[in-house]
Structures are given as structure tokens and as C-alpha cells.
Amino acid sequence: MSIFKETLSEYIAFTEEHLKKYSFCSGAVSAQENLIKAMNYSLEAGGKRIRPVLVYAFCKACGGDYRIASAPACGIEMIHTFSLIHDDLPSMDNDDFRRGKPSCHKAFDEATAILAGDALSVLPFEIIADDNTLTSEQKVKIISRLARAVGRDGMIGGQVIDMENETRNDVDEANLRNMYKHKTGELIAVSCMMGCICAGASDDMIDTAAEYGYRLGLAFQIIDDILDVTSTTEELGKPVGSDSEENKTTFVTLYGVEKAQEIAGQITGEAMNLLEKFGNDAFLRELTEMLLCRKN
Numbered sequence: 164m165s166i167f168k169e170t171l172s173e174y175i176a177f178t179e180e181h182l183k184k185y186s187f188c189s190g191a192v193s194a195q196e197n198l199i200k201a202m203n204y205s206l207e208a209g210g211k212r213i214r215p216v217l218v219y220a221f222c223k224a225c226g227g228d229y230r231i232a233s234a235p236a237c238g239i240e241m242i243h244t245f246s247l248i249h250d251d252l253p254s255m256d257n258d259d260f261r262r263g264k265p266s267c268h269k270a271f272d273e274a275t276a277i278l279a280g281d282a283l284s285v286l287p288f289e290i291i292a293d294d295n296t297l298t299s300e301q302k303v304k305i306i307s308r309l310a311r312a313v314g315r316d317g318m319i320g321g322q323v324i325d326m327e328n329e330t331r332n333d334v335d336e337a338n339l340r341n342m343y344k345h346k347t348g349e350l351i352a353v354s355c356m357m358g359c360i361c362a363g364a365s366d367d368m369i370d371t372a373a374e375y376g377y378r379l380g381l382a383f384q385i386i387d388d389i390l391d392v393t394s395t396t397e398e399l400g401k402p403v404g405s406d407s408e409e410n411k412t413t414f415v416t417l418y419g420v421e422k423a424q425e426i427a428g429q430i431t432g433e434a435m436n437l438l439e440k441f442g443n444d445a446f447l448r449e450l451t452e453m454l455l456c457r458k459n
Contacts, residue, residue, distance in 0.1 A: 167449040171216065174229070178215040178240065181233040182206055185241075185290050201271045201279035205244050208262045213383075213454070214239040217354040218361070220450065221372050224441040227362025234294040235305050235357040238287025242313055243350060245283035248276050250322070284313070297361065304360050312353035321346025325411075334412035340381060348380030371440045378434035383454055385427040388413035389420055390459065431455045 164172075186203050215236035219229035251258040251266035252273065259269050268276035291297070291305055311317055324342040328334045355372035364372075392415055414423040434451055438444040 167446055170446050171450070174216045174219045175212045177219070177230070177233065178212050178236060181237045182240065185234075185237055185286070197271070197275065198278055198282060201267055201275045202244075202283055204270055205248050205261070205267045205279065206241065206283070208264055210240075210243075210262060212240060213450075214243055214350060214354040216450065217351065217376070218358040220447050221355045221358030221441075222361045223358075224444055224447060225359050225362035225364040225368060227358075227364075229358075231296045232358055232361040234291045234297070235287075235309070235361065236354075238291055238309065239350060239354050239357070241283045241287050242309070242318075245280040246318060246322075246350075248280035248283070252276060255322075255326075301360055301363075305357050308353050308356055308360075312349040316345070317349035317353075318346055321349065328412060329410050331412075336414075336417060339412065339414060339417070343381050343384040344377055347384045348377040351380035351383065352376030368440065371437055375434050375437040378430050378437070379451060379454065382427045382430040382434065385414045385423055385430070386455065386457060388415045389423055389427070390457075391415070393420060427455060 186199065186206060218232050218236035218239060222229045222232045247261060248267045250256050251261055252268055259266055261267075264270070266276070267279055271279070287309065288306055291302055291309070294302065297305070313319060321342055321344070324338075325346055328338065328342065352373045353376070355376040356369050359369045359372045391413070414426060417423075418426070431451060431454075435448060438447050438451070441447065
């Protein structure tokens with residue numbers, strides 16, 4: 164096994180271990196057991212754990228011990244999972260499957276799924292605030308940046324733009340880039356930033372990590388656009404062709420698959436260039452290349 168694969172497996176295993184610790188159903192919350200089951204059902208459904216991996220990788224690239232970053236790393240995965248639970252709801256994308264399993268609202272019910280998503284949206288702030296390895300200053304920085312990345316000016320704001328675009332026929336590349344920056348890029352960028360903060364990096368390094376994250380998020384979303392028309396439900400673990408069914412304008416509808424792939428490659432190259440500021444960047448480079456070439 165390559166050093167890259169060993170490190171990736173190590174980061175993912177560390178994430179899984181701590182997610183179970185943070186989402187444990189103790190006797191004190193036994194009355195909420197069904198809610199916690201719904202939260203864990205979606206948390207444990209799989210996924211690439213890319214956002215926690217980025218937290219650890221940037222912490223290490225900035226000279227830190229990645230193990231001090233478990234709270235923000237698991238927190239960002241909870242935020243991401245909350246967004247997927249809500250995205251799948253009948254009032255949103257109305258998807259019955261996620262990662263090859265029934266969506267949360269199908270495995271439980273719609274009300275429980277909404278509440279599970281709500282709970283996962285706030286639990287990260289509790290576990291970060293209560294963490295005993297980070298300083299108070301680090302916690303404040305992380306919480307502030309994470310809240311912004313999730314809310315009106317971040318992921319949720321991007322979802323609103325995405326929904327409004329379904330009723331428009333004048334969506335252009337500038338609109339798409341703005342929407343993707345918010346909907347996808349903000350969580351990826353803040354993952355990179357939080358890793359730097361955990362390592363005590365300078366504001367300049369944190370800003371560079373954010374710029375890398377925005378580019379990685381944009382490339383990631385363009386690849387999603389491509390996979391929606393070139394992959395299969397079995398490969399993706401969710402329905403394909405949904406963009407077309409929902410009248411969504413994407414990089415593929417604007418430019419076609421080949422041109423969209425070319426644009427994703429160019430943006431990935433820009434992200435790679437930003438990594439030059441980080442001396443310990445071999446893992447990050449392989450991860451970036453892997454995400455560009457992914458098939459699911």
C-alpha cells in the first residue's frame with residue numbers, strides 16, 4: 164500500500180473512531196434514542212470523509228499533530244451530513260437513496276429526518292467548544308469561520324441560489340461559480356482553514372488554504388455535474404440524471420462533458436499551485452488529483 168493510501172486510511176479510521184465517540188447514545192439521552200439512531204444512520208452511511216481528511220492534512224502540512232483536530236474534523240462531517248439529510252427531503256431534491264441506502268426520511272420518517280439534520284447542524288459547535296486540546300482562541304476562530312461557512316453567506320445561502328436557479332433560464336457560468344462557491348466550496352474551504360488554525364498557522368497560510376479549498380470545491384462540483392450524466396446509480400449510490408429532471412443548469416449543460424472536464428482540470432491546476440506554499444504537501448497533491456479523477 165502506498166504512503167498516500169496508508170495516510171488516507173489512517174485519517175478516515177481516526178474520523179470513524181471519533182464520530183462514534185461524539186454520537187454515542189448514553190443513558191442520559193435514552194429518551195432521544197430514535198433521533199440519535201437517525202443521526203448515526205446518516206453519519207455511518209459511508210462517504211469519502213473528504214472534509215475531515217482535509218482538516219487533518221492541512222493541520223499536518225502546517226506542522227501540527229493532526230490528532231488535535233478531531234473535534235473540528237468530525238464537526239465538519241456532521242455539518243456535511245446534515246446538509247445531505249435535508250437535501251434529500253421531499254421539499255428539496257426529493258431523493259429516496261443516498262450512498263446506496265434509503266435516505267434518512269425513508270429509513271425513518273420526514274419529521275425525524277428534519278430533526279436529525281437540525282441536531283447534526285448544532286452538535287459540532289458543542290464538541291468544538293468543549294474540546295480540551297485546542298486553546299480558547301483557536302476555538303473562537305474555528306467556531307466563527309465554521310458558522311459563516313454553513314449559514315446565510317455559506318452553504319445554506321448556496322442552496323437557496325441553487326433552488327432559485329431551477330426556475331431560471333438565464334443561468335451563466337458566473338452564476339454557477341458563485342453558487343458552487345457557496346454551496347460546496349465554503350465547507351471545503353473551512354475544512355482547510357480549520358486544519359491550519361489547529362496547527363497555529365499564520366493568517367496568511369489560513370487564507371491560502373481557503374483559496375485552495377474554494378478551487379477544490381468548484382472542481383469537485385463540476386465533476387459531480389459530469390458524473391450525473393456519465394455515471395450510474397450503482398456507482399454513485401444515488402439517482403443519476405437528476406440535474407436534467409430538475410431543469411438545473413450545470414457546467415455540462417453549458418459546455419458539454421469534455422469542456423467541463425477541461426475546466427475542472429484547469430481549476431484543479433490552480434489549486435495545486437496554491438499548495439506550493441505548504442512544504443509538506445505530497446499527500447494533499449495526491450488527494451487533489453484523486454478527486455479530479457474520481458468516478459463516484
